[in-house]
Amino acid sequence: MSLEDxxxxxxxxxxxxxxxxxxxSEQERAEISRxxxxxxxxxxxxxxxxxxxxxxxxANRTRAEARLQARKVLDEAKERRIQEGRLLxxxxxxAFTSTPEYIxxxxxxxxxxxxxxxxxxxxxxxKEDAQQLPxxxxxxxxxxxxxTAMGGLVAETxxxxxxxxxxxxxxxxxxxxxxxxxxxxx
Numbered sequence: 286m287s288l289e290d291x292x293x294x295x296x297x298x299x300x301x302x303x304x305x306x307x308x309x310s311e312q313e314r315a316e317i318s319r320x321x322x323x324x325x326x327x328x329x330x331x332x333x334x335x336x337x338x339x340x341x342x343x344a345n346r347t348r349a350e351a352r353l354q355a356r357k358v359l360d361e362a363k364e365r366r367i368q369e370g371r372l373l374x375x376x377x378x379x380a381f382t383s384t385p386e387y388i389x390x391x392x393x394x395x396x397x398x399x400x401x402x403x404x405x406x407x408x409x410x411x412k413e414d415a416q417q418l419p420x421x422x423x424x425x426x427x428x429x430x431x432x433t434a435m436g437g438l439v440a441e442t443x444x445x446x447x448x449x450x451x452x453x454x455x456x457x458x459x460x461x462x463x464x465x466x467x468x469x470x471x
Contacts, residue, residue: 363469366468367465367468367469370468378436379435379436382436388414388418391410391436391437391438392418392422394437394438395408395438398440398451399440403442405442405444406425406440406441407425407426408422408425408426408438408439409427409432410431410437410438411433411434412431415431434452435454437451437452437453437454437456438451439451439452
């Protein structure tokens with residue numbers, strides 16, 4: 286083998302080795318690029334999932350807050366309606382006290398109280414009602430005592446041990462839950 290052949294062979298081998306190194310280098314670069322792309326895709330996917338989750342959590346919180354606010358507004362409106370209904374009820378009861386039907390009802394209340402408490406029952410009514418009751422009830426009035434309520438009466442035994450309050454305020458207080466329920470449905 287001549288020197289030229291030897292140099293050519295070394296050059297050819299060097300070029301093949303260089304070509305092999307370049308090929309391997311290109312393959313490694315391609316593999317690194319592929320892995321980098323996969324990692325970027327994975328990170329992007331994770332970020333999208335996290336973002337979607339955060340958006341969903343925020344949307345749920347906002348919806349819950351909106352439902353709570355709507356419920357609060359409805360409750361406030363319901364409470365206003367109940368208060369307005371009570372005010373209207375009081376106004377109508379006050380107007381009712383100036384009707385002939387009121388005096389008839391007052392007589393029935395007094396008769397019912399006498400039936401429960403007995404013949405020694407004494408009555409306390411409003412000053413303006415005392416003058417309109419029939420004589421058989423007028424003699425049962427406690428002198429010097431007047432009912433300061435909107436209407437109705439208070440009956441008690443002559444010894445004061447038993448008492449029945451049929452004032453409008455007490456009747457409304459006893460039926461407060463039912464009245465509130467009815468007004469809330471309106």
